[in-house]
Amino acid sequence: MxxxxxxxxxxxxxxxxxxxxxxxxxxxxxxxxxxxxxxxxxxxxxxxxxxxxxxxxxxxxxxxxxxxxxxxxxxxxxxxxxxxxxxxxxxxxxxxxxxxxxxxxxxxxxxxxxxxxxxxxxxxxxxxxxxxxxxxxxxxxxxxxxxxxxxxxxxxxxxxxxxxxxxxxxxxxxxxxxxxxxxxxxxxxxxxxxxxxxxxxxxxxxxxxxxxxxxxxxxxxxxxxxxxxxxxxxxxxLCDWCEFKPECPLWRHPDSVLALPPAQFKADDGVRLADEFARVKHERDALDRRLEQLKEQVIAFARQQNLQVIQGSGQQLSVRHSEWEKFPGKHDELRAALETVLKKAGKWEEVSELDAAALAHALEKANWPADLVAEVRRFASITARDSVTPHRDGKGPGEENS
Ligand code: SF4
CATH class of the missing domain: 3.90.320 (Lambda Exonuclease; Chain A)
Structure with missing residues (x-):
């Protein structure tokens, strides 16, 4: 013990x-x-x-x-x-x-x-x-x-x-x-x-x-x-006073290579991997930021020109705008009130005890009375999303049609 x-x-x-x-x-x-x-x-x-x-x-x-x-x-x-x-x-x-x-x-x-x-x-x-x-x-x-x-x-x-x-x-x-x-x-x-x-x-x-x-x-x-x-x-x-610093995996590599002459330092496998990883990550982050800016520009262009497809050189961009109704989730304070409305109207079972997708489907297809649809819709908020997807089509100037 x-x-x-x-x-x-x-x-x-x-x-x-x-x-x-x-x-x-x-x-x-x-x-x-x-x-x-x-x-x-x-x-x-x-x-x-x-x-x-x-x-x-x-x-x-x-x-x-x-x-x-x-x-x-x-x-x-x-x-x-x-x-x-x-x-x-x-x-x-x-x-x-x-x-x-x-x-x-x-x-x-x-x-x-x-x-x-x-x-x-x-x-x-x-x-x-x-x-x-x-x-x-x-x-x-x-x-x-x-x-x-x-x-x-x-x-x-x-x-x-x-x-x-x-x-x-x-x-x-x-x-x-x-x-x-x-x-x-x-x-x-x-x-x-x-x-x-x-x-x-x-x-x-x-x-x-x-x-x-x-x-x-x-x-x-x-x-x-x-x-x-x-x-x-x-x-x-306190690490500087720790007797295990020479074998500590948090310090062993930095301490061993930082003491090397510059040429040997640069030739170390760990240093080379760390440098390349950091460089690629930095480039990818910069590309991600640039892609986000371009996406915003494409969406703005499509909206201004009322377009859903934009032609490029050998590829097209599909631009989609979607909207859907979002109902209060389990932890939302409006959830209990919505449940009461549905139970009172006898529709609780029909929407699988308030599954959001089932409810949205019921509002569209189930022929509910108009005043009930309007009352339920008071609980909804509209959520929107824009997407831009490239597709190759080979129809740009100087390219063969496929
Ligand atoms: S084991 Fe490593 S991290 Fe922990 S005190 Fe020692 S040197 Fe620092």
Whole structure:
């Protein structure tokens, strides 16, 4: 049975194809974006800070920064990818140090709550039968002096989201469900996000009704994932950070040919097909537009000259103008009134329960009383259509008569 984490659910929501690569095909990539790498090292250092505090050791800021530098150097390698143009490893290294400094300075002396665990692995069901399982790692769980349990999460992204986003966040609210299951007597839970790059903290609470709703929504999302057979790619700005971009069918060809020298680019089979298809389509669209203009001119000419056939060189154009009565359709508001008129006149069966063609035929041929025909016709609107059809006839100047 699959166990769903918040990132697994989020991966499906942002791009079902990425979800398939990662969780259905099980493709693992050593490659890592620099943002995730930075986040990982910051998380390790903050974990160490609270783990040591549980053993009554308070690290100084300098010690933590040293730890950060050492761990960065130890883990950095060619697998770390910098996407943003003009940025270097040093920029991200400095940004990571700033995150540690910000957190340290705004949370010292770190005794506001008692740490119950760091990187705590939670696994819990969303339903009573245990069919829908969720798991996650909580950065830090702590208990405040007033008994409230805090679920802490460290965020190293550059942007501070609005409070509404925190109030609607799924990840920590899911963890709350797991924690309340683990400690049913807890006096309350608060969700806390440390935006360490911005030196800001967001807090949020959930009502029991909100958690019930979250369970239901998450179960429905899991059901929709499990029903999915066609995992479509969803292009977005996040594609540049996707580890599966090299094999993604939405990007593989463009990325491979755009890097080629011009001559090789033009010789590529895919490029040639794409160019020719686009050119022919463009020409056909232009011809369709020209044909429509000509049709209008032919119809205007035929009308002005009162003609139904126009002679060309070896072909004729038949120009037809047709008009017919259209009666209210099933969803038309006049339909019920027309039905009443026909039923009252005893003609309902005769027109096959108001089949438009049967009704038109009855009006023409069935010898209905003139006042009934007039009454029914009040419901009709006139629809008209002009058509132009070419026929070869071989009678143009210089052509043999056939
Ligand atoms: S590159 Fe974009 S579209 Fe392709 S799998 Fe990744 S996120 Fe989806």
């Amino acid at each position: 699959a166990v769903y984490s918040h990132s697994r659910l989020e991966s499906f929501e942002s791009c079902p194809l990425k979800y398939k690569f990662r969780y259905v095909d099980g493709i693992k990539k050593a490659e890592q974006g620099v943002e995730a790498f930075l986040g990982g090292v910051v998380h390790e250092v903050l974990r160490k800070l609270y783990d040591d505090l549980q053993l009554e050791k308070l690290n100084t800021l300098d010690e933590l920064l040293e730890m950060f530098s050492a761990r960065w150097k130890q883990l950095w390698g060619p697998q770390v990818r910098i996407v943003r143009a003009g940025m270097t490893e040093q920029n991200y290294f400095d940004a990571g140090k700033k995150c540690i400094r910000n957190f340290y300075e705004s949370n010292r002396p770190f005794r506001q709550s008692q740490t119950l665990g760091t990187e705590v692995h939670l696994t819990f069901p969303l339903d009573t039968e245990g069919k829908y399982q969720v798991q996650g790692y909580v950065d830090r769980i702590a208990r405040r002096p007033d008994g409230i349990i805090e679920i802490h999460d460290y965020k190293t992204g550059r942007t501070l989201p609005p409070q509404q986003k925190a109030d609607a966040d799924r990840q920590l609210a899911l963890y709350q469900i797991g924690i309340e299951r683990q400690w049913p007597d807890t006096r309350g839970v608060e969700l806390v996000w440390h935006y360490v790059a911005c030196r800001e903290t967001l807090r949020s609470r959930r009502t029991p009704q909100q958690l019930v709703q979250l369970r239901q929504q998450t179960i429905e999302l899991i059901q929709s994932i499990e029903r999915t057979r066609q995992f479509e790619g969803r292009k977005s700005a």
